[in-house]
Amino acid sequence: MSIVVRILTCFAILVMSIMSANADILKAPEGKVILTITGNIKHTNAPGEARFDREMLEALGMVSIDTETYWTDGVQKFEGVPGKLLMEAVGVTEGKLQIHALDKYKAKVPVEDLIKHRATIMLKNMGEYLTVAKKGPLWLIYPIDDEQKLLKKQINSRSVWQIQTIEVL
Amino acid sequence: MIRQNDRIKYIIIFIAFLALSALLAHAYLKNTDEETEYTRRVRHVVVNAYELELKMKELQNVYNSFVMGHPSYSKDDLDLAYAITHSKYETLMMGDTYDLIKPLKEGQVVALITTNFNTFLSLKPDIDEARVGDKNLTRIDDCIKDKLLPDIMGIVKATRIGTNWKSAAWEDATKESRLQMQFAMLGLLMLSIGLFSLLLLQVRATRDALIKAEQAKVTKAKFLTVAGHDLRQPLQASSLLLSTLQSQSQTPENARLFKGIHYSLDSITELLNGMLDISRLDADLLTVNREPIPVTALVNRMLDRYEEQALSKNLRLSLINPNDFYINSDQLLLERIISNLLSNAIRYTQKGKVQLIVSSEDNNVCITIRDSGPGISEDDLKLIFKEFVQLDSPSNEDHKGLGLGLSIVKRLCNLLGHELTVTSKPGIGSEFKISLPKASAAPIGLPNKARDQWSLVGVTIIVVEDNEDILSSFDLLLSTWGCKVVTASNMEEAIQLAEKLKNSHPDDDNDLLIISDYYLNKDYNGCDVIKKIQTIIARDLPAMVITAETDPERLEEIRQTGNSVFRKPLKPATLRVAIQRLLRQV
Structure with missing residues (x-):
């Protein structure tokens, strides 16, 4: 009986490794899970989900962006994971995201925003990790500069803070 | 501009x-x-x-x-x-x-x-x-x-x-857009005010120009009236002199010459009248005097005026007038309308007949002038009432006028409010119909055939006229008709004459008549002289006033004195019929 289970497990691992041959298999989170991606994704580390702790997110590649937002005073330094990298990690290239926040706010965001318009999942503001009181732990921010093609009102409702779950539609 | x-x-x-x-x-x-x-x-x-x-x-x-x-x-x-x-x-x-x-x-x-x-x-x-x-x-x-x-x-x-x-x-x-909006609105407001005042200036200039043009029209009409008055005097004299000359020296050889001269004189008179009428219509100087007019007398007068002309072209000019009606119109202006239509009909009709028909339709009396002339095509019907329009017709080559006649007719009809309708068939003839409102006055019995050639032999006529030429031409013409003519050129002569006549004609009723020019002197006019003579002879003598005056108001004034009024130049035939009428009191 245990042999059969082992063989099946091996087989399952084999199949999974073949399916995700061209990308790293997502490793399981070790710390506290701060982001869960569900829905139509290619890479998972739990049944139907991709779960991330802070270290996993930082490992995807951090960038530093100086920008102003409508909810902060003046230009501020933010650090976070480019949305593009996060999407690549779960194998999403197009479609829409439904982003759910801790305060029960939710908004639909096109994947295009993350890939093309440089929307970034911020973890740090002014060198410190974002707390829930400061709109943390994760905050989707669109850099506002000359290259930004989106209108203020579009950016406004999509800049979700206190992100908890991302649902790929 | x-x-x-x-x-x-x-x-x-x-x-x-x-x-x-x-x-x-x-x-x-x-x-x-x-x-x-x-x-x-x-x-x-x-x-x-x-x-x-x-x-x-x-x-x-x-x-x-x-x-x-x-x-x-x-x-x-x-x-x-x-x-x-x-x-x-x-x-x-x-x-x-x-x-x-x-x-x-x-x-x-x-x-x-x-x-x-x-x-x-x-x-x-x-x-x-x-x-x-x-x-x-x-x-x-x-x-x-x-x-x-x-x-x-x-x-x-x-x-x-x-x-x-x-x-x-x-x-x-302090937003920029708000400031811009305020600036633009203020600018637009100022521009509108500017544009409005410019337009106002333009309108004022146009109005001034119109007033000037209107004044020029009135001046022109006044000038033409005065000029017309002066032109009528010699015309009248020539017409009378020519008739006298004709009765004395007409031979079969020169008959055509006489006819031609008569015709030319008539044409000048007609042109003069047309020109004066148009200028007065242009300047709105005509005043309308509505009164009940007996149709029978009117149409008979019209017929008298054109009988001679029709006869000379071998046309039958006939009148169909079954009833006596009174109509509401202006006598002088209506006469101008009918005479223009009749003279046109006679001018353009080469053979056949011209009819003057009076008929009744509900509350209207229709006067119709029907001819057997060349007719007018449908396209031309739209043109005939325009000024200076003359239709091309081979028959009227030698009858060129100014083409004012129908234009005057149309404008007078509009002025009087009479409806004018034209029907015409090319080759068959034309019909001009004027619709006139009936007057409430009761018809009075007037003889229909009032145009018998009564003799004038033995009638004494007093002629008062300050113009020597006209006086002598009157004398000659009336003498050829067998009248006894006595002439006076001013009030004093007229008084002398009257006193002389009073003694020689104690009580003969129907053979004395006065013809007087209206403008004699600045102190008195024809009407005054007539009244004086009538007082002296102590009889209500029939009298005619002849004048070159064209002002309808003045003519009406003269008519108010109880005298018959005739406008210069007066044609012999008309004069003769008028004398007959006055003497027979018809």
Whole structure:
């Protein structure tokens, strides 16, 4: 009986490794899970989900962006994971995201925003990790500069803070 | 007329108008955008204020449940609820949201939020220390219920969509787009005022020009009237002299010459009359004198006038007048209408007949002039009433006039309000029909055939005329008809004459008649002389006043004196019939 289970497990691992041959298999989170991606994704580390702790997110590649937002005073330094990298990690290239926040706010965001318009999942503001009181732990921010093609009102409702779950539609 | 200078002015105004309109449109759109953006941000503030209220209530709920030992809530849930509520304060107190709230109620709202936030922060240690069965439960619950929530309700109330935002937006009025809009609107207003005053000037100039033109017309008409008066005198003299000459020396050889000269004189008279009529119509100088007119007398007079002309062309001129009617019209003007139509009919008809028909239709009397002439084609019917239009017809090559006749007819009919209709068939003939309103006066019995050739032999006629030529031509003409003529050239001679006659003609009734010119002297006129003679002879003698006057009002004045009026130049045939009528009192 245990042999059969082992063989099946091996087989399952084999199949999974073949399916995700061209990308790293997502490793399981070790710390506290701060982001869960569900829905139509290619890479998972739990049944139907991709779960991330802070270290996993930082490992995807951090960038530093100086920008102003409508909810902060003046230009501020933010650090976070480019949305593009996060999407690549779960194998999403197009479609829409439904982003759910801790305060029960939710908004639909096109994947295009993350890939093309440089929307970034911020973890740090002014060198410190974002707390829930400061709109943390994760905050989707669109850099506002000359290259930004989106209108203020579009950016406004999509800049979700206190992100908890991302649902790929 | 717009001069070159004016045109440039208008083009500049037009361009400025366009530019300012574009600026206005641009500023308006920009302002609309700004307003939309402002509204959006305001909505954001309002939503976040409500959110704060909601999360505060949630925090209260989670805290109470946790402390009372509800199994669904953990310490983590409480910390999260606190942190989320904290973030709602942050949202209101930072960035754009804060900028918008700042001016509300002169900073009172911001102060309220700050105090409220500080109270909220003071709860932090208690929340951190919270555990199931905490003694602080009542205090913290009361704090939220009595202090935090009422203030938050105040904040919500202050940030709700309403007058607060409108006045805050107004405070923000230094916006560029608003200034641009005000500038553009002011500019457009000034341009409109400028344009309006320019147009006003233009209108005034046009009106002045029109008044000048109108004055010129009246002057022209007055000049023509005076000139016409002077031209009639020699015409009248020539006409009378020619008739006399003709009766004395007509031979078969020179008959055509006489006829030609007569015709030319008639043409000149007609042209003169037409020209005067048109100029008077142009200058609106004609006054209409409506009165009941007996149709029979009128049409008979018309027939008398044109009989000779018709006979000379071998045309049958006939009258169909079964009843006696009275109509409402102006005698002189109606005579002009009918005589123009009759003379046209006779002129253009080469053979056959011309008929003058009086008929009755409901409340109207129709006078129809029908001829067997060449007729008028349908296309030409539209043209005939225009001035100076003469239809091309081989038959009237030698009858060229000014082409004013029908134009005068049409305009007189319009003036009098009589309906004029034309029907015509090319090759068969034309029919002009004038519809006149019946007058209420009772018809009086007038003899229909009043045109018998009564003899004038033995009739004594007193002629008063200051013009020697006319006087002698009258003398000659009347003598050839067998009349006994006595002449006077002024009042004194007339008085002498009258006294002489009084003795020689004690009581012979029907053989004495006075013909007088109207304008004799500046102290008296023809009517005065006639009255004087009548007084001296002590009899109501029939009298005729002959004048070159064309003013209808003056003619009416003369008619009021009870004398018959005739306009110069008077043709022999007309004169003869008129004398016969007056003597027989028909």
